Amino acid sequence: MQSRIPVPCGRSEPKHAMGYHALDSLLAFPANIPPARAHIVITDTLSADGNFLLHHFLSNHLKAGPGTGNVVLVGIAHIFNHYSIVGRKLGVNLQQSKQSHRLAFIDALTHLNRAPSASPSPPSLPSTPSAPTTVLTRSATLRPLHDAVSAALVGDRSLLILDDISVLLWSGYGVAEAVGLIRALRVLVQKHNGTLITLLHADEQLASDPVQDAFVRSVLGMAELVLSVQGLGSGFSRDVHGQVNLQRLRIYDCGSADAHSHVMCFSLTPPHSVLQLSIIHGAQSTIHVPSSTAPALPTPQTLHYKILDNTVQFFARGVSEGVL
Amino acid sequence: FAAAALLSTTPTTQSPILFCHTYDLTKRIPAAAVEAASLSLIEIPSEFDDGYEDGQDDYAVLLERIRRVVEEDGFSSLTPPPSTGDRNALRIGIHSLASPHWRSRTSHVSNPLLSRLVVPLPAPTAHPTSHPQDLFRFFHALRGLLRFSYAAAVVTVPAYLYANDDAPGLMRRIEHVCDAVVEIESFAGSLVASTAPYAQTYHGLFHVHKLPALNSLLPSSTKLSVLSGGGRNNLGFRLRRKRFAIETFHLPPEGGVGERRTAPAKPQEKIQAMDGERNTPRRIIAGTGGVGSGKGRGDPLEF
Numbered sequence: 296m297q298s299r300i301p302v303p304c305g306r307s308e309p310k311h312a313m314g315y316h317a318l319d320s321l322l323a324f325p326a327n328i329p330p331a332r333a334h335i336v337i338t339d340t341l342s343a344d345g346n347f348l349l350h351h352f353l354s355n356h357l358k359a360g361p362g363t364g365n366v367v368l369v370g371i372a373h374i375f376n377h378y379s380i381v382g383r384k385l386g387v388n389l390q391q392s393k394q395s396h397r398l399a400f401i402d403a404l405t406h407l408n409r410a411p412s413a414s415p416s417p418p419s420l421p422s423t424p425s426a427p428t429t430v431l432t433r434s435a436t437l438r439p440l441h442d443a444v445s446a447a448l449v450g451d452r453s454l455l456i457l458d459d460i461s462v463l464l465w466s467g468y469g470v471a472e473a474v475g476l477i478r479a480l481r482v483l484v485q486k487h488n489g490t491l492i493t494l495l496h497a498d499e500q501l502a503s504d505p506v507q508d509a510f511v512r513s514v515l516g517m518a519e520l521v522l523s524v525q526g527l528g529s530g531f532s533r534d535v536h537g538q539v540n541l542q543r544l545r546i547y548d549c550g551s552a553d554a555h556s557h558v559m560c561f562s563l564t565p566p567h568s569v570l571q572l573s574i575i576h577g578a579q580s581t582i583h584v585p586s587s588t589a590p591a592l593p594t595p596q597t598l599h600y601k602i603l604d605n606t607v608q609f610f611a612r613g614v615s616e617g618v619l
Numbered sequence: 620f621a622a623a624a625l626l627s628t629t630p631t632t633q634s635p636i637l638f639c640h641t642y643d644l645t646k647r648i649p650a651a652a653v654e655a656a657s658l659s660l661i662e663i664p665s666e667f668d669d670g671y672e673d674g675q676d677d678y679a680v681l682l683e684r685i686r687r688v689v690e691e692d693g694f695s696s697l698t699p700p701p702s703t704g705d706r707n708a709l710r711i712g713i714h715s716l717a718s719p720h721w722r723s724r725t726s727h728v729s730n731p732l733l734s735r736l737v738v739p740l741p742a743p744t745a746h747p748t749s750h751p752q753d754l755f756r757f758f759h760a761l762r763g764l765l766r767f768s769y770a771a772a773v774v775t776v777p778a779y780l781y782a783n784d785d786a787p788g789l790m791r792r793i794e795h796v797c798d799a800v801v802e803i804e805s806f807a808g809s810l811v812a813s814t815a816p817y818a819q820t821y822h823g824l825f826h827v828h829k830l831p832a833l834n835s836l837l838p839s840s841t842k843l844s845v846l847s848g849g850g851r852n853n854l855g856f857r858l859r860r861k862r863f864a865i866e867t868f869h870l871p872p873e874g875g876v877g878e879r880r881t882a883p884a885k886p887q888e889k890i891q892a893m894d895g896e897r898n899t900p901r902r903i904i905a906g907t908g909g910v911g912s913g914k915g916r917g918d919p920l921e922f
Binding site: 341342344346347350372374376377380381384404405406407461462465466467496498500501503504507530531602603604605607 | 752755756759762763764766767787788791792794795796800828829832833834835836837842852
């Protein structure tokens, strides 16, 4: 079967660091909006925080004109103020977006594991005049979170960002439930022709725990694109803060609404182990046998990055200004 | 294992902000300062105290007490400032959290046999699981509480208790949910390190695993630090009576700083030892006894 998705292999590496534009040109999303019905997973470690990628996708989506749905940002590790101040440095006004309902923020940090409060009104309702943050009470299941997200997603080509889902697993919800939530949210986002972006922690040191390992592999198995953020193997450096590994697991649709074909077999190499996994994807679309002329999956690409105050520089390995 | 919360008044001086302070262990806090400050001591009742509830979760109780201090004493940023004047900042110190004194509903380790050693009196409803979620949930809830308050918390955790495989990744999960993580590794605990030459100048290593990056992409201390690598690499500490200093860790000069050997070694010494202090001849040469260069000790077994 012919795949009519343009495979962006063969793009030349950016010649010099251009800030976030370098990452955009490598990802090659049309209009810098992630593709519809795609699940992008960002993994990071303690020494290299993947937050900077989330801010970037968030600001790209907000800067895009009409034609995209709203953004739902679920802050499980950070509060709205954090995204708002960083967003200002990246050139987007999150307060304004929240007021115009282009952005909905769900504050899970203050509500997921809250101490039971004796006062009648929950003290977490902010007194500042802004769009109210949804209140979630600590419950035995993740159903309220799912329902809150479902109510907040509006429009076609919307974006749902979960920062970060490892906290859900570590707070005691079982693996099956946490993975089930991601799966349910993925279906929800696909109904809106949108994109789901999740961030989780995949340190080497955590891989020996079977529960954590199962969770990471399950989520990675549902991804179309994986961005792995890691520190350098040689330790902390002033010029290079870490590396980002891009791996496309499935060929995704780049915007056409018609039926599309997928390449069925792909290999998955999670960043924290070297086990090769072959998964046959069969749900939701007819199975096509790949012909011998089907394009090969692009090989994973690695970029080094350095975080600055209001942007992040990306460059090919060994090409940073401090090194040359 | 009691937690103490201290109130500190905001300084109104115009002097520049110092980031380095001298920490002198011989100086005591004057009693007047202690009395003037507003201290709240939080004690979690054990099973021998009144107010103990059977099967209580120590972490939940602690969190509830901290929340009460934050909300009722005007430290929460969501409530209007108290009418008595300016707001003050709250400093929360928790010593030795997750040590065996603390009991949670779920045990920290997955081995049921080991949990009986770590938890002195397991509550009847507790069952060992592989998820030490109560400790994690405490830290996550504390993070959420502190984000909307004028308070900072410093928590010390005896991480060496959880270094084995029974609780894989427990400390790493906690580290992810905290803003800053530092680790003090003493040379006294390691046989190799305590006899090393650098152990005379430094008492241990100071690791910085994570720096706070609130409201920004980059931790602000990376820009401000004068140390190499933004202050993340190679820090050692030394603890003296009058000073606790953290500095860049330099290896002492090769060969030690003891007696310098300037004359060439005796010809019988086939292999020259690099270190003047530890000098054991590799080959036993017949007829010579205990010949060494520098401060070499005679080997009584050599004949």
